[in-house]
Amino acid sequence: MRWLAPIPPRRGCLLLCVLLVALCSIPGSSSSRVVTLDSIDIFTTHELLPISKPTVYFRCNGDNNKTYLLDVKEANSIYTFKGEESWQPLTELPEKKCKRCGLYEEDTFIKDDVFDEWELCSSDFKDSKYTHFKEGQFNATFLCSNCTASAGHSGAHESSAEVETKKASVAVIIIVSVLASVLVIIGLFLGYKYWQKRKRERDQARFLKLFEEGDDIDDELGLSNEL
Numbered sequence: 001m002r003w004l005a006p007i008p009p010r011r012g013c014l015l016l017c018v019l020l021v022a023l024c025s026i027p028g029s030s031s032s033r034v035v036t037l038d039s040i041d042i043f044t045t046h047e048l049l050p051i052s053k054p055t056v057y058f059r060c061n062g063d064n065n066k067t068y069l070l071d072v073k074e075a076n077s078i079y080t081f082k083g084e085e086s087w088q089p090l091t092e093l094p095e096k097k098c099k100r101c102g103l104y105e106e107d108t109f110i111k112d113d114v115f116d117e118w119e120l121c122s123s124d125f126k127d128s129k130y131t132h133f134k135e136g137q138f139n140a141t142f143l144c145s146n147c148t149a150s151a152g153h154s155g156a157h158e159s160s161a162e163v164e165t166k167k168a169s170v171a172v173i174i175i176v177s178v179l180a181s182v183l184v185i186i187g188l189f190l191g192y193k194y195w196q197k198r199k200r201e202r203d204q205a206r207f208l209k210l211f212e213e214g215d216d217i218d219d220e221l222g223l224s225n226e227l
Ligand SMILES: *[C@@H]1O[C@H](CO)[C@@H](O)[C@H](O)[C@H]1NC(C)=O
Pocket: 030, 031, 032, 033, 034, 145, 146
């Protein structure tokens, strides 16, 4: 009766190791929060001479580069972008921190003019969109599709925490089920061994009983002989 082929302990360990390795190689689920400029409308050029054109740039603290918005030359006209322009994206936001960013106008001889400086946060994006408006300066709409992965005020943060929790619970489920199957296999193996032992004992008992019965017959035979 070999219906139960018990897995040798060594192979059981191998199975566990393979599962653990597979679990650890699940790629990290960090999503890139790249911010692109969707549209901008500057209300002033900060230029003294009306004919001179401004050099507008966007820059975040921590980024080395200024992003020059070379098309933005006229005040009070809306510039819209596809998000694929050579200078896009503007920046990339970290997972849990805001970035201090600003829109500036470059000047050659004097300090650069500031349109505005503010904290750019992924939680500000609603439906991937965020509009920053500064009265008398500019109105700009930024896009970041991964900044609002799920609904709510701190969507991006929550979603990544959720993903982490899910990954952890999947790991726990896998480990627990592996341990449970190992225990079940060990239990079945011990049960099978016990059943074998019992069977042997029963066979032995039957064998002995057969002898006893034989003795009885002998006795009877002996009796009949004596008679
Ligand atoms: C969002 O994040 C994922 C994962 O890193 C990436 O593949 C995708 O390109 C990102 N989407 C955008 C619009 O940045």
